[in-house]
Amino acid sequence: MKSYIKLAFAFAFCVLNAQCQSTNDTAKKSGVNKEKSKPNFIVIYTDDHGYSDLSIQGIKNDVKTPNIDNLARNGVRMESGYSTAPQCVPSRGGILTGRFQSRFGLELNGDSLEGFDAETTIADRLKSAGYATGMAGKWHLGPGNQITKHGFDHVFYKNSAQPGVANFNFEGKSIPLAAGTTKMYHLDACSKAATTFIEMHKDKPFFFYLAYRAPHVPLDATQKYLDRFPGKMPERRRQALAMLSAVDDGVGEIMKTLDENNLTDNTVIFIIGDNGAPLKITKEDKPGGGPGWDGSLNDPLNGEKGTLIEGGIRTPFVVYWKDKLVKGTYKHPVSSMDFAATAVELAGLSTDDKLDGVNLIPFLNGEKLGAPHDKLCWRWGGQSAIRKGEWKFLKGDDREYLFNLDEDIEEKNDLLAKHPEIVKELKKELLAWSNGLTPTGFSKGEMSKNANAYFDYYLDGKLNKKIKVGKK
Structure with a gap:
């Protein structure tokens, strides 16, 4: 009888140990699968x-x-x-x-x-x-x-x-x-x-x-x-x-x-x-x-x-x-x-x-419709910009521009004078965003000589002047 009890106990222990091992293996595999996922x-x-x-x-x-x-x-x-x-x-x-x-x-x-x-x-x-x-x-x-x-x-x-x-x-x-x-x-x-x-x-x-x-x-x-x-x-x-x-x-x-x-x-x-x-x-x-x-x-x-x-x-x-x-x-x-x-x-x-x-x-993947961003903003030296929907407001020192990028991807038609209310709103939002930067404000210093030359050429149509830019 004692031999039977010992045998039964040993069998139960083996079963329990196997179950525990199986549980541990499953947990380990689950962890691996979670990592791989x-x-x-x-x-x-x-x-x-x-x-x-x-x-x-x-x-x-x-x-x-x-x-x-x-x-x-x-x-x-x-x-x-x-x-x-x-x-x-x-x-x-x-x-x-x-x-x-x-x-x-x-x-x-x-x-x-x-x-x-x-x-x-x-x-x-x-x-x-x-x-x-x-x-x-x-x-x-x-x-x-x-x-x-x-x-x-x-x-x-x-x-x-x-x-x-x-x-x-x-x-x-x-x-x-x-x-x-x-x-x-x-x-x-x-x-x-x-x-x-x-x-x-x-x-x-x-x-x-x-x-x-x-x-x-x-x-x-x-x-x-x-x-x-x-x-x-x-x-x-x-x-x-x-x-x-x-x-x-x-x-x-x-x-x-x-x-x-x-x-x-x-x-x-x-x-x-x-x-x-x-x-x-x-x-x-x-x-x-x-x-x-x-x-x-x-x-x-x-x-x-x-x-x-x-x-x-x-x-x-x-x-x-x-x-x-x-x-x-x-x-x-x-x-x-x-x-x-x-x-x-x-x-x-x-x-x-x-x-x-x-x-x-x-x-x-189609789960969400609409735009990911209400707006995107930039500041780089003496320049700053905001894009909101089709509108982009661009500022370089005292020069300001407004473009409708859906209609004018080349930024050739400045609409600043035609839409003062849009300019006012975009400028307000850009300034508010810039308050989170170091330093705050529309600019960090003035535009460089090269940047001014680029604005002259690309935005202000000074195509007949010989414009030189530096290496940087």
């Missing part, structure tokens, strides 16, 4: 990339971007996608924090980075949600060896033929952060870093920020890409097209890697330009690839980098999430700051009122 995020950020220069835009026939076109065709192409500034440093501060950069004092190239250094980046936020975080390419927000302090665990900082700084290699191994990456062409190297990172972290949610230095000067396309664009054209245009072709190849490699690892369905991709192309008014085809026009174009937009005219801030902008968005062109204005707000919500993080962006997914 979080979408991955990739931001591809191009540099001085004009509005014209995706072939899917249907504006120029010489540009070739089949891989980006495919994402746009099967995702959403933004007709009015905006950067937060017409210049590299502040626009990067905006997209990486999800906040308008003048809120923390980063309005112009050369401004102190102390405010940015104190901000919580989207990499910080996603890292707290269990994401692997990484970046490749251009940083421009401080020393390369400080990037890991801003939420990026994996760094491949390289934007030229110079060595760069990295803490992982193409074999997928983490290494001590140090100078010396690869002699590979920097655009190809950044693409390789992206696919390597994906392979390294395919079993957990990840965020990768891929900031190609293209087609920003110095123009340095390799012969492989230049050969794709034969025929007569400005050499700077050929260089820009070639560099963008290298970027597009990289996008193709990224999609191939996602497909091979069954990650495409659960990866959200944003492709955005940091600001418009620098035309230097005349688009002079200077020999060499140094300062000057970078070969990119902003057509049909007026203006260029260094202005809050549309050509300075409206950029190529594509969002892709396989089979989860209503395919097509989206008309309402959106901002690069919307990426951070989108990622925060999709990652299951608490919403933060400090973020200036909006989760775009409900607007792009």
Whole structure:
């Protein structure tokens, strides 16, 4: 009898232990599945990339971007996608924090980075949600060896033929952060870093920020890409097209890697330009690839980098999430700051009122109708602007303009005198918004000599005067 009781007890213990183990395994699997259900995020950020220069835009026939076109065709192409500034440093501060950069004092190239250094980046936020975080390419927000302090665990900082700084290699191994990456062409190297990172972290949610230095000067396309664009054209245009072709190849490699690892369905991709192309008014085809026009174009937009005219801030902008968005062109204005707000919500993080962006997914999948933003505002040095619906009010020092962008995308017909009531309201809203900036007000100092020259040429019709602009 005692033997029977011992046997029964042992059997019951085994059953109970098996049930507990099964429960633990189920809990573990549930946790893994919960983590895997979080979408991955990739931001591809191009540099001085004009509005014209995706072939899917249907504006120029010489540009070739089949891989980006495919994402746009099967995702959403933004007709009015905006950067937060017409210049590299502040626009990067905006997209990486999800906040308008003048809120923390980063309005112009050369401004102190102390405010940015104190901000919580989207990499910080996603890292707290269990994401692997990484970046490749251009940083421009401080020393390369400080990037890991801003939420990026994996760094491949390289934007030229110079060595760069990295803490992982193409074999997928983490290494001590140090100078010396690869002699590979920097655009190809950044693409390789992206696919390597994906392979390294395919079993957990990840965020990768891929900031190609293209087609920003110095123009340095390799012969492989230049050969794709034969025929007569400005050499700077050929260089820009070639560099963008290298970027597009990289996008193709990224999609191939996602497909091979069954990650495409659960990866959200944003492709955005940091600001418009620098035309230097005349688009002079200077020999060499140094300062000057970078070969990119902003057509049909007026203006260029260094202005809050549309050509300075409206950029190529594509969002892709396989089979989860209503395919097509989206008309309402959106901002690069919307990426951070989108990622925060999709990652299951608490919403933060400090973020200036909006989760775009409900607007792009048809759940929400109407515009994501009541208005978008900018301030950059002596310039400020507000877009609300079809109306845009632009101010540069004492010069003021009003445009109906639905009817006049080229900003050629100033309606300031015809609609004083609209001007008054927009100006009031712009000033109220500016009270949240550092410093407050319509401007931070006066417009530069170059900015004045751009306003003379693009807005005031001083076409017969020989206008010169500096290198910056």
